Amino acid sequence: MTSYVEAVSGLRPKMRRAIIMIQDLVMVLIAVALSLLLSQSHLSFDAFSNGGLACWAIIVLVAHLLFRSCGLYNTVWRFASTPDFFNILKGCGILTVVLYLTSLAFRIFFQPVAGLNERQFIVFFLVSFTIISAPRLYYRFLRDGASWRILRRGPGEAPIREALFVGLLSEADVIVRFTRAAVPAEYAIAGIMATESDAPLGTQIHGVPVVAVRPRLVEVLEEYVRGTKNLDLVIFGKGAERDIEDYAELVRVARHSGITVVQFSGLSELGQGGKLVLDAVEMETIMRRSAVSTDLARIGAFVDGKRVLVTGGAGSIGRVLVKRSLELGAEAVLVADNSEFGIFQLDQLVDDKERNRLTSRIVDVTDRRQMTRLVEEFKPALIFHAAALKHVPILEENWEAAIETNVFGTLACAEVAAKCGVPQFLLISSDKAVDPTSVLGITKRAAEQIVAALHEVHAAPGSNGGGPNGHDNGNRHPGTKFIAVRFGNVFGSNGSVATVFQAQIEAGGPVTITDRRMTRYFMTVAEAVDLVIMSAADAERRPGKDDYAIYMLDMGKPVPILEVAETMIRMAGKSPYTDIPIRFTGVRPGEKLHETLHGENEEVVKLDIAKIFGLRSEVVGWSRIQVGLTALQAAMRDQDKATALAVLAELHDALNTPDRILPKAASQTA
Numbered sequence: 001m002t003s004y005v006e007a008v009s010g011l012r013p014k015m016r017r018a019i020i021m022i023q024d025l026v027m028v029l030i031a032v033a034l035s036l037l038l039s040q041s042h043l044s045f046d047a048f049s050n051g052g053l054a055c056w057a058i059i060v061l062v063a064h065l066l067f068r069s070c071g072l073y074n075t076v077w078r079f080a081s082t083p084d085f086f087n088i089l090k091g092c093g094i095l096t097v098v099l100y101l102t103s104l105a106f107r108i109f110f111q112p113v114a115g116l117n118e119r120q121f122i123v124f125f126l127v128s129f130t131i132i133s134a135p136r137l138y139y140r141f142l143r144d145g146a147s148w149r150i151l152r153r154g155p156g157e158a159p160i161r162e163a164l165f166v167g168l169l170s171e172a173d174v175i176v177r178f179t180r181a182a183v184p185a186e187y188a189i190a191g192i193m194a195t196e197s198d199a200p201l202g203t204q205i206h207g208v209p210v211v212a213v214r215p216r217l218v219e220v221l222e223e224y225v226r227g228t229k230n231l232d233l234v235i236f237g238k239g240a241e242r243d244i245e246d247y248a249e250l251v252r253v254a255r256h257s258g259i260t261v262v263q264f265s266g267l268s269e270l271g272q273g274g275k276l277v278l279d280a281v282e283m284e285t286i287m288r289r290s291a292v293s294t295d296l297a298r299i300g301a302f303v304d305g306k307r308v309l310v311t312g313g314a315g316s317i318g319r320v321l322v323k324r325s326l327e328l329g330a331e332a333v334l335v336a337d338n339s340e341f342g343i344f345q346l347d348q349l350v351d352d353k354e355r356n357r358l359t360s361r362i363v364d365v366t367d368r369r370q371m372t373r374l375v376e377e378f379k380p381a382l383i384f385h386a387a388a389l390k391h392v393p394i395l396e397e398n399w400e401a402a403i404e405t406n407v408f409g410t411l412a413c414a415e416v417a418a419k420c421g422v423p424q425f426l427l428i429s430s431d432k433a434v435d436p437t438s439v440l441g442i443t444k445r446a447a448e449q450i451v452a453a454l455h456e457v458h459a460a461p462g463s464n465g466g467g468p469n470g471h472d473n474g475n476r477h478p479g480t481k482f483i484a485v486r487f488g489n490v491f492g493s494n495g496s497v498a499t500v501f502q503a504q505i506e507a508g509g510p511v512t513i514t515d516r517r518m519t520r521y522f523m524t525v526a527e528a529v530d531l532v533i534m535s536a537a538d539a540e541r542r543p544g545k546d547d548y549a550i551y552m553l554d555m556g557k558p559v560p561i562l563e564v565a566e567t568m569i570r571m572a573g574k575s576p577y578t579d580i581p582i583r584f585t586g587v588r589p590g591e592k593l594h595e596t597l598h599g600e601n602e603e604v605v606k607l608d609i610a611k612i613f614g615l616r617s618e619v620v621g622w623s624r625i626q627v628g629l630t631a632l633q634a635a636m637r638d639q640d641k642a643t644a645l646a647v648l649a650e651l652h653d654a655l656n657t658p659d660r661i662l663p664k665a666a667s668q669t670a
Contacts, residue, residue: 017073021064024072024132028063028095029056031128035120038127062098067091088133096125162190163232164224165208166217166250169194172205175234190224190231193217195244218249225259235263249570294530295609302537304329309380309422311365311413312387314342317428317490320529321384322346326354328533334378335360336371337387365409368416375420382536385413386428388444393588395439399641403632403648406443411450411629418454418480426536427451427484429550431521431595434486438590442648446628448484448550449651453622455482455549483539485532486615487553488521488595501565505572509580511565514587518562519594521555527611528553535612548614552597552604620654628654 067073070091100121165175172192191211199213212220224231233254235244244250254261308325312318313335319342325333335358337343343360350358359378363370365387375383388406389395395402410427417425429448432441458479491498497520504511535551542548566576574580587593598604598615605614628651635644 021067021073023135024067025060025064027131027135028059028128031124031131032056032059034127034131035124038123059099063091063095066095066098070094085133088136089129092125092129092132095128096121099124163234164190164193164211164221166193166233166235166244167195169196169199169205169210172208176206176208193220214245217246218253221250221253225253231259233259233261235261251570295534298537299530299533300328302328302540303382303533305331306381307332307334307379308382308384309334309336309375309378310384310386311336311409312385312428313337313360314339314346315386316496317525317529318384318386319346319349320525321386321532322358323349324529324533326350326357330357332357332359332378334374334380336363336365336374338362338364366404366412368412371413371416372420375416375422379420380422382424382426383413383417383422384426384428384532384536385410387413388428388447390430390440392432392438392440392590395443396589399439399644400636400639402439402443403636403644406440407446407450407629407632407648410447414450414454414482417482418458422480424481424536424540425451425454425483426532426539427482428532429484429486431486431488431555431597434596434599436652437592439645440590442645442652445652446648448486449620450625450629451482451484452549452619453625454480455547456619457622458482481539481547483535483547483549483551485535485551485553486597487523487528487531488555488597489523490525490528491522497561497564498568501568502572505569505574505580510583511569511580512583512585513561513565514585514591515593516562516584517560517593518587518591519558519560521558521595521597522564523553523555531612534609538607538609538612548605548616549619550602550615550617552613552615554611554613555597558594620651624654625651 070087072087072091100118103121165172167175169192172194176189176192189208191209192205193212194210195214195217197214199210201210201213203210211224221233233250235247235250251261253259303325306325308330310318310321310325310333313322313333314337318335318337322333322335335343335346337360340362343362347355347358347360361374363374365371365385387409389398389402414425414427427447430440430444432438433445433448434441436442436445458481489496501511531553535553539547539551562582565582569576569580569582572580576582599617601617603616605616607614628647631647632644632651635641635647
């Protein structure tokens with residue numbers, strides 16, 4: 001029996017469809033014969049005479065046309081449902097009526113047919129519907145039944161794992177059927193845990209029992225994990241991490257018991273048999289929101305065929321920018337980073353088939369000579385400037401390195417891009433740049449101001465990109481498009497709270513938090529990178545006054561850091577404060593309790609792109625930027641931290657201060 005099902009499943013779709021059509025027509029002829037036999041009718045003409053054969057042919061032709069028009073052959077019968085069987089009922093009913101009306105017309109215009117009456121047509125309808133539906137039902141039973149999945153597995157294949165499904169009972173039907181239809185079969189469904197409190201406990205969906213309802217989900221899961229070691233937890237439902245009240249606790253219990261937790265995220269390969277798309281549940285779920293969907297077609301069309309340079313390409317965000325650019329079809333990607341070990345790690349993450357399009361160079365982004373040589377040789381169409389120092393407490397002490405990298409590194413790379421005629425330059429910025437209170441924040445704000453000023457210079461009518469200082473050096477290029485993209489914390493990046501907390505939890509604690517009131521915006525690195533690329537794509541198509549120097553990503557609502565720590569402890573199978581202590585250390589220099597994504601003087605403009613906004617505000621002119629940078633260089637030479645930070649602060653407030661302030665600062669540091 002299994003060989004029959006395998007043979008049918010292995011046929012091409014067109015061949016399988018033709019066989020089903022022939023089978024249906026044979027069934028119609030059998031139904032005619034059976035209806036006459038069961039009603040004990042004796043026709044007045046020979047069924048195998050010329051007239052009889054013509055009659056059979058007409059019945060076959062009419063049946064075929066009716067069945068096609070009723071949609072009998074538009075369904076993948078492994079997934080047939082009530083409407084599909086109604087189509088069979090409708091087709092058989094119409095065929096019966098057509099044949100009956102034909103017999104009446106023949107009786108009126110020609111002669112009555114002995115032995116033919118309404119009784120035979122009623123029997124024909126019942127028999128035809130039964131024998132046409134039966135093969136489909138039987139095939140589906142064989143394909144979806146547990147016996148089929150067990151019999152068809154080869155001796156070397158892994159055993160089927162048991163799974164508990166968690167989600168809405170109304171969605172269980174689809175999930176159960178598609179899980180059973182997966183090839184190869186992945187799960188034997190042990191039970192459904194319904195998230196509705198009024199779900200009927202003990203009932204069955206396709207033979208799978210409802211074993212738990214809210215609020216006893218966690219308790220029932222604990223009972224199951226004691227009785228088996230071969231169990232997965234499959235959570236289904238869009239936005240389940242937000243909608244299921246016990247989500248974090250279910251994941252905690254599962255992980256503590258060594259259970260794999262996966263989450264349903266869609267269906268794929270329907271035309272080839274159907275398959276569930278299941279994603280591993282990672283720590284990112286503590287953000288309690290749905291992931292941002294990506295317009296792959298748009299970012300793919302933007303990156304495809306381009307040469308991309310990523311400064312800081314061995315860092316957390318830069319590394320994903322590199323991999324994503326390669327995935328989207330970039331002609332070549334060049335990484336410029338000063339970390340040898342970071343470049344080594346990046347090389348291990350790149351697939352062999354993509355390695356021939358990736359080049360890495362150990363270089364300091366503040367070195368104009370090296371950066372100019374790299375850009376002139378590589379000729380990128382797009383520069384992602386992700387190189388930066390980013391740790392708030394460390395940069396409070398190492399302020400010179402912060403200014404050198406974050407400010408003058410950005411300046412050097414941006415001016416090299418303009419000089420070499422790179423079409424687009426994108427700065428990765430931070431929410432720390434809004435109303436900055438730290439060295440990191442004020443240096444990232446200065447970097448934004450440099451990019452915004454250059455954006456204005458190169459967007460001005462008649463601009464030829466000859467240099468940011470406005471002088472034509474004889475090297476005329478089309479103007480470079482300068483933009484910055486601002487967003488908050490990237491969850492799981494190097495040195496982020498997630499990685500720190502995870503290390504502390506693995507060490508047995510304590511988990512240290514500066515203040516129980518502290519909140520932060522979080523986004524996964526995959527989301528952030530795709531939205532950064534989308535921002536670059538949007539900037540490319542915006543001409544003149546309709547464009548934006550700074551884009552801002554929608555990070556959702558800020559998340560309490562204490563909640564992040566508690567959830568991560570629970571998801572590690574521990575109890576906060578009991579198994580893993582939490583200690584509050586106090587706010588460190590430069591830190592804020594709450595970050596914001598835009599300032600009061602910045603107008604947030606909604607774009608036609610989900611989760612991305614444009615920021616419109618006054619821009620400090622390039623001449624004033626130059627004055628401030630000259631003063632900053634003088635303060636750096638004198639190793640005068642107070643003056644350097646004062647210059648940056650005055651640059652930040654330049655729109656609200658007289659023109660003389662920055663020159664005055666410059667003269668004080670000269």
